[in-house]
Amino acid sequence: MSNLKTKPNLGDPDGIYQMLIDLHAGRDEQDSMKVNAKLILALANHIGNQQVIAEAIAIAGAGAQE
Amino acid sequence: MANIPDIPVWREVGTTPVDQSNFDNQSTEHSEVLIVGGGPVGLTLALDLGLKGRKVIILNRLNFVAAGSKAICFAKRTLDIWDRLGVAEKMIEKGVIWNVGKVFCGDDAEPLYQFDMLPVKGQKNPGFINLQQYHAEEILIEAVNKLDNVDLRWGHEAVGLNARDDGAEISVRSGNESYAIDAQWVVACDGSRSPIREMLGLDFEGRVFEDNFLIADVKFKQQRPSERWFWFDPPFNRGQSALLHKQPDDVWRLDFQLGWDIDRDACTKPENVEPLVRGMLGDDVEFTEEWYSVYTFQCRRMKDFVHGRVIFAGDSAHLVSPFGARGCNGGVADADNLAWKLNAVLDDPTQKSLIASYNYEAVATADENIRNSTRSTDFMTPKSVLSRAFRDAVLELAKHNEFARPFVNSGRLSTAVAYPETVLNTPDTDVWTSGIAPGHPALDAPLSDGWLFDHFDGHFVLLIAGEAFDIEGLKTIDLDSLSCGDGLAEQRYGLEKGGAYLIRPDQYVAARWQNPSAAQVVKALNKAKGGCR
Numbered sequence: 001m002s003n004l005k006t007k008p009n010l011g012d013p014d015g016i017y018q019m020l021i022d023l024h025a026g027r028d029e030q031d032s033m034k035v036n037a038k039l040i041l042a043l044a045n046h047i048g049n050q051q052v053i054a055e056a057i058a059i060a061g062a063g064a065q066e
Numbered sequence: 067m068a069n070i071p072d073i074p075v076w077r078e079v080g081t082t083p084v085d086q087s088n089f090d091n092q093s094t095e096h097s098e099v100l101i102v103g104g105g106p107v108g109l110t111l112a113l114d115l116g117l118k119g120r121k122v123i124i125l126n127r128l129n130f131v132a133a134g135s136k137a138i139c140f141a142k143r144t145l146d147i148w149d150r151l152g153v154a155e156k157m158i159e160k161g162v163i164w165n166v167g168k169v170f171c172g173d174d175a176e177p178l179y180q181f182d183m184l185p186v187k188g189q190k191n192p193g194f195i196n197l198q199q200y201h202a203e204e205i206l207i208e209a210v211n212k213l214d215n216v217d218l219r220w221g222h223e224a225v226g227l228n229a230r231d232d233g234a235e236i237s238v239r240s241g242n243e244s245y246a247i248d249a250q251w252v253v254a255c256d257g258s259r260s261p262i263r264e265m266l267g268l269d270f271e272g273r274v275f276e277d278n279f280l281i282a283d284v285k286f287k288q289q290r291p292s293e294r295w296f297w298f299d300p301p302f303n304r305g306q307s308a309l310l311h312k313q314p315d316d317v318w319r320l321d322f323q324l325g326w327d328i329d330r331d332a333c334t335k336p337e338n339v340e341p342l343v344r345g346m347l348g349d350d351v352e353f354t355e356e357w358y359s360v361y362t363f364q365c366r367r368m369k370d371f372v373h374g375r376v377i378f379a380g381d382s383a384h385l386v387s388p389f390g391a392r393g394c395n396g397g398v399a400d401a402d403n404l405a406w407k408l409n410a411v412l413d414d415p416t417q418k419s420l421i422a423s424y425n426y427e428a429v430a431t432a433d434e435n436i437r438n439s440t441r442s443t444d445f446m447t448p449k450s451v452l453s454r455a456f457r458d459a460v461l462e463l464a465k466h467n468e469f470a471r472p473f474v475n476s477g478r479l480s481t482a483v484a485y486p487e488t489v490l491n492t493p494d495t496d497v498w499t500s501g502i503a504p505g506h507p508a509l510d511a512p513l514s515d516g517w518l519f520d521h522f523d524g525h526f527v528l529l530i531a532g533e534a535f536d537i538e539g540l541k542t543i544d545l546d547s548l549s550c551g552d553g554l555a556e557q558r559y560g561l562e563k564g565g566a567y568l569i570r571p572d573q574y575v576a577a578r579w580q581n582p583s584a585a586q587v588v589k590a591l592n593k594a595k596g597g598c599r
Contacts, residue, residue: 021452029451
């Protein structure tokens with residue numbers, strides 16, 4: 001059974017972060033939310049493992065700032 | 067008396083008298099190189115060229131060493147450069163060495179995470195030192211003053227420029243006197259508001275950020291570790307960021323993000339600074355003001371740094387946000403890149419393409435620095451609702467999720483920039499699984515009698531392992547005879563018997579081979595010297 005990777009796994013985190021920010025440049029909030037949703041769905045399909053996605057969902061939903 | 071009011075004085079020097087014995091019959095002086103600006107970049111360049119025997123004049127429009135808060139963080143690469151010029155030891159002795167950075171978020175007294183800037187072990191110089199710019203300048207001035215061929219003039223201002231194909235004439239004013247200097251090359255190290263840049267009608271391209279920061283350099287005697295502390299959204303500066311750095315002489319650099327719509331004058335009033343300082347350091351801290359200043363910043367550069375015989379280096383050519391210590395370190399890298407090239411071109415004007423390679427490499431360095439400091443700034447000051455959502459998501463996740471920590475960006479600190487595509491490189495023809503590729507900075511390593519970098523002394527060097535080459539004008543360093551036995555140097559270069567690395571005067575790798583012929587080495591050397599012969 002595979003698990004969600006929780007160790008850093010990206011060679012160029014700053015580059016990826018910038019791609020995400022650039023994706024939203026010039027969009028209004030509603031459009032941005034939809035674009036984010038599309039991105040999540042595309043990545044979820046790529047992952048293709050319900051267990052892994054469930055773990056990611058748990059982390060994302062783990063609540064507001066402590 | 068300081069000749070320019072409103073700039074705080076660290077040390078009075080006094081105006082250098084105009085020496086008419088230098089003039090020809092037109093009140094004009096002649097020089098190989100004229101450097102405009104006596105800050106760390108101009109002084110480093112002058113020292114480098116001076117040690118190579120060049121006749122250099124530096125004009126400093128101030129007749130004093132300025133105090134106040136400017137560059138404070140000097141990176142390992144800068145220390146390597148200054149070490150080559152014989153001044154790093156004094157800098158390190160005076161400076162505060164630090165390696166640990168901590169990032170805090172919100173009300174939490176425990177750091178969100180911490181990082182270690184400790185460089186690859188077994189190198190001569192530390193990862194970073196903090197040192198007030200005036201201390202660094204004083205050490206450079208002392209070294210420059212020992213050279214008869216370098217003429218550092220205080221209170222002499224460049225006020226006019228007449229550029230030609232084969233040089234430039236600069237009009238100089240000092241007090242009530244005027245004269246001219248005719249130089250083969252002019253290097254403008256005259257800062258972000260560069261008068262030389264304006265005289266040529268040139269400008270910057272890029273972004274200006276709508277944000278203000280308060281620098282409070284304060285003196286206090288509290289025992290705190292020598293660490294870089296960074297806060298996102300701390301209780302003493304809600305919704306903004308803050309930074310704390312230790313400097314020598316019990317001086318600390320406190321930096322507070324202020325936002326865009328502020329009253330700049332009010333922000334530096336002691337009664338407004340005090341609550342921020344106490345908020346960060348504790349109510350009971352006893353401190354005195356060294357220097358308060360509000361700054362805003364830009365991430366911009368000139369399109370080109372070379373304009374005929376006028377060359378730009380440092381802040382006159384490029385500006386970055388201060389997060390990452392990429393301003394002064396980037397400028398010293400320019401000086402390092404330019405010095406050996408100017409020296410070569412003065413010896414042999416046919417090597418002029420080296421100056422074009424300075425433009426390429428210094429622009430590449432500026433772009434890398436601008437990219438990194440722009441990203442840091444965008445993380446600290448999100449420009450949109452979504453950008454803020456990502457930023458806050460990273461910070462919320464980072465506490466418990468290791469994967470999120472590499473996204474936290476409180477400044478990506480200055481390191482040497484690589485030029486894999488520069489024309490001075492000879493691309494690899496062998497297959498390498500380790501070592502340092504052409505266009506990348508060389509790595510230091512311990513040797514039995516000191517450090518590898520002690521042998522990379524401002525000339526082209528061929529680093530070999532056992533198999534000797536006899537190439538005119540090329541110094542050879544044989545690792546087999548110098549190694550301290552732990553094999554660290556051989557490992558870092560992936561060097562085996564018969565192999566070789568061609569190292570540039572600025573300690574960059576120009577070419578490498580596993581088993582070259584002398585002809586291959588000569589060809590690469592010519593290429594690295596800007597020739598196509």
